[in-house]
Amino acid sequence: MTKVSIAIGLIAVTTLVSCATHKNSTVNKEAMNTFPAFDKEGHRGGRGLMPENTIPAMHNAIDLGVTTLEMDASISKDKKVVVSHDPYFNSDITTTPEGKTLTKQEGMALLLYGMDYNTIKKYDVGLKPHPGFPRQQKIAVHKPLLSELIASSEEYAKKKGHAPLWYNIETKSMPSGDGVKHPAPEEFVDLLVAVINEAGIANRTVIQSFDIRTLQVIHKKYPQFKTSLLMEATDKRSLDEQLNELGFVPFVYSPNYALLSTQLVNACHAKGMKVVPWTLNTKELIEQAKTYGVDGIITDYPDLYNN
DSSP: OOHHHHHHHHHHHHHHHHHHHHHHHHHHHHHHHSOOSSEEEEGGGTTTTSOTTSHHHHHHHHHTTOSEEEEEEEEOTTOOEEEOSSSBOOTTTOBOTTSOBOOHHHHHHSBGGGSOHHHHTTSBSSSSOOTTOTTOOOOOOOOOBHHHHHHHHHHHHHHTTOOOOEEEEEEOOOGGGBTTTBOOHHHHHHHHHHHHHHHTOGGGEEEEESOHHHHHHHHHHOTTSEEEEEEOTTOOSOHHHHHHHHTSOOSEEEEBGGGOOHHHHHHHHHTTOEEOOBOOOSHHHHHHHHHTTOSEEEESOGGGGGO
16 A cells, blocks of 8 residues: 555544544534423522522532422622523522511512622522422522523533523513613613623523513523423413514413413414413313413422333
């Protein structure tokens, strides 16, 4: 064999290996970016079992095999994205830095948008027994930054050998709260998207909201992001009326479970939407929802997925 033929052979082998590696890399990337075949979410990390919207809750949800971490995003005075359902300190779960509890009025007066994050993190949201969730473990824990929660969850999932996590993040906003409880929709979305992009999870993230203004900003300004339209049980409009107001078809339609029916799920699927209802807290409700053909479940008790 000549030196030329040997060189040509080496080039060919190298090319084949390179192509195979690229193909495997592409397959792995596509697998990672594929929405779960059946999406299992723990509402606020599974607040029936752990303090809501906290890092320990997300770790517990990962241990229980959820495919998606569900959480809420609020904004602090210093424009940090904080994982919190309420834009204030809920008296049901809060202990002050001085070790005191709050009345409902005192808690609602402590707006996160009026406090720097360094102050927010001094309040505990895991030690006080939650009146609605007697099984919830009590631990000392603070409201985390979204960036902090994502980094910890990604590391924990990797250590546990968990499949790549998806994230379902709700923008906690409403028109009456603009400039008081949170920034206006575009600024809110810009702050949230910046954190998600910095964390490198944009292709595994769905942004959900009852506030269609934030979804409309995302659709217009960040069309590469997947969105989910949340719907209350009290909304009696037709699906077409709801979508007409939104102005586009989102990736996910996420109704209160009381709205579920085979007809609704079929109508959503016909429009290309996935259906992931909330908040189903019994095995019976989950099994019933599956008979309608839903694409996933959001529950306060992610241990139900294993029972």
